Amino acid sequence: MREACGVFGVVAPGKDVAQLTYDGLYALQHRGQESAGMAVSDGQSITVVKDMGLVTTVFDERTIACLPGVLAIGHTRYSTTGASEWRNAQPVFRGVGSAGFALGHNGNLTNTADLAEEAGMLPGVVASDSDLMTELLAVALADAGPGATGPLGGGPLEGALRAVLPSLRGAFSLVLMDEHRVFGVRDPHGLRPLCLGRFGPAEAPEGWALASESPALDIVGATFVRDIAPGELVVIDADGPRSAVLWPDGEVDPHLCIFEFVYFARPDTRLYGHEVHGARRRMGELLATQRPVEADMVMGVPESGVPAAEGYARRSGIPYGQGLVKNRYIGRTFITPGQKARADGVRRKLNPLRENIAGKRIVVVDDSLVRGTTQRAVVAMLRDAGAAAVHLRVSSPPLMWPCFYGIDIPDQQQLVAAGRSTDEIAAYLGVDSLEYLTLEHLVEAIDAPGAGFCSACLTGTYPVPVPVAVRTSTDRTVSATSPVGA
Ligand code: SF4
CATH class of the missing domain: 3.60.20.10 (Aminohydrolase, N-terminal nucleophile (Ntn) domain)
Structure with a gap:
């Protein structure tokens, strides 16, 4: 995105x-x-x-x-x-x-x-x-x-x-x-x-x-x-x-874009009267209450998953730790087209801290699940490094619809959550469990009572009507047969 x-x-x-x-x-x-x-x-x-x-x-x-x-x-x-x-x-x-x-x-x-x-x-x-x-x-x-x-x-x-x-x-x-x-x-x-x-x-x-x-x-x-x-x-x-x-x-x-809070805006940005970083921590806290899991360490996917991971650790009582090191000089993974190239890009960008991971049951927190490329590669790395279990927690609801208001979201066939059950996605990613933050908890975490949000890419309900010609101008039809994440 x-x-x-x-x-x-x-x-x-x-x-x-x-x-x-x-x-x-x-x-x-x-x-x-x-x-x-x-x-x-x-x-x-x-x-x-x-x-x-x-x-x-x-x-x-x-x-x-x-x-x-x-x-x-x-x-x-x-x-x-x-x-x-x-x-x-x-x-x-x-x-x-x-x-x-x-x-x-x-x-x-x-x-x-x-x-x-x-x-x-x-x-x-x-x-x-x-x-x-x-x-x-x-x-x-x-x-x-x-x-x-x-x-x-x-x-x-x-x-x-x-x-x-x-x-x-x-x-x-x-x-x-x-x-x-x-x-x-x-x-x-x-x-x-x-x-x-x-x-x-x-x-x-x-x-x-x-x-x-x-x-x-x-x-x-x-x-x-x-x-x-x-x-x-x-x-x-x-x-x-x-x-x-x-x-x-x-x-x-x-209807301010709710993804400004999840991912786009800087953590030090003030929106609706609060710094975004605090909202991201609260997203992690609420995520921890939704589906508790026994684990030895909570880690965030660098860097955007880290504030929610800190919140998750604080609320769950599971120690926070660093499981991945990010190469500070690497470019964005999405520059490279193609699933394999993207996965290779993740490997160039992130490397596991093996001594922190080996033998531990890990909760991995990320802000959003788009194609699933990053998370799938991260899970494989953690397993290779000896993780005893990997539980993925996502601090936003499943992303299933395109955006027509200025955010580049991949076509619907490429969205891993579109048309697939949580269990199917968990199996594809190779995790022991998968949980998304609910929309209600996301809004609660933002803590701006009475404020309006666009959440169309999560719900399919568009606050500004999108003409049919615009909706159908790109191929965004969900195909049950398209390979997950391809
Ligand atoms: S559909 Fe709405 S919430 Fe989703 S990215 Fe676009 S503006 Fe933001």
Whole structure:
């Protein structure tokens, strides 16, 4: 599973906004590693620098030094729509008359084809959601004219956003900018996160920042102020932020992606008022109560399974131990296609601590079970190292449905839990027992009473309707005969 993108924005006259954007993007690197970019305004014109690769590959000291400005937006991308190529890197810039704007998007629209058709665009002209939104905004800007503005004092771009946003369906956390302002928008379901931070004291702010996750604010020296609300448009200029909720009450229906808590977000990220790390520990604690097992050691699959494993050990009283060492320099296992190549990738990444494992009954905790590749390879390693028993505990419910809101989940045939019983999966993985955290316990662990979540990939219930054409655009039919995990 891969997150789609990270976005960042800053308005801070007198500060090095390009350096701040670089630092913010670096903190959000886990949300997208294919391309990175930033757009910087000096108050007169916008300069965009973007390229394929990691933030540290795209930018160096010389590039940053050549980007003086008073405000900026930035983007790290992993493609869930549109190819992984330069022209789809963000921010996307568009000039309209003598002015221009830039846009960065985290999420996935579900009505791209309809919007393109309604706008009279030829099939294939729009390569990505960000391209489409840019086109629509450019047309709205041209229609409105250069003197237009909105009630928030956001100039013509605010008017264009108010004209275009209501027609968008799906997930969109956006940062945008013109020469004078940065804008932040969250879709009315708030599927992807976005938060606001402040530089300097509350009584005398020195600037403002927007970020997909709060650690990006910490790292640039900004103070977390609040989450941008679902359906909210924020306009930030030298006078500070002003905002309004654009959608009517009945259409604002918060459904933050529950997998941000399980896996995507950094452990130090604040969501719904809590650090994610604490929620992951509580997931492990509740998992320990669901199906107790006699064992000698609890271990987490590095690194994302570790907080839940610590929680499991604390609640069960079974000692926590390290069973695997992770190679710190290895790339992501999912880069390599094919099941065998992925399994080999796991072996290159993880190696067992044999003296810790031999003769012990082990509880292995992982955050999620996708193809089962990692867990199957880990179980084989532990058995080879002499484990007396291996019990797998997963700190999220079975993943069985695709995501249409900006997360790359493998096709349904490749999801090990789709259409198979827990016993079948346990046999395939080679474990003595298998247990998933229930959805009720997952929500309890997050500890945000009254908060809304999207859990569509766990339940098949999609909070934003997904048109049939989109659902069937990829081959995601469960096949009882497809080999498990293939
Ligand atoms: S379908 Fe799953 S991954 Fe996608 S937004 Fe919903 S909870 Fe997140």
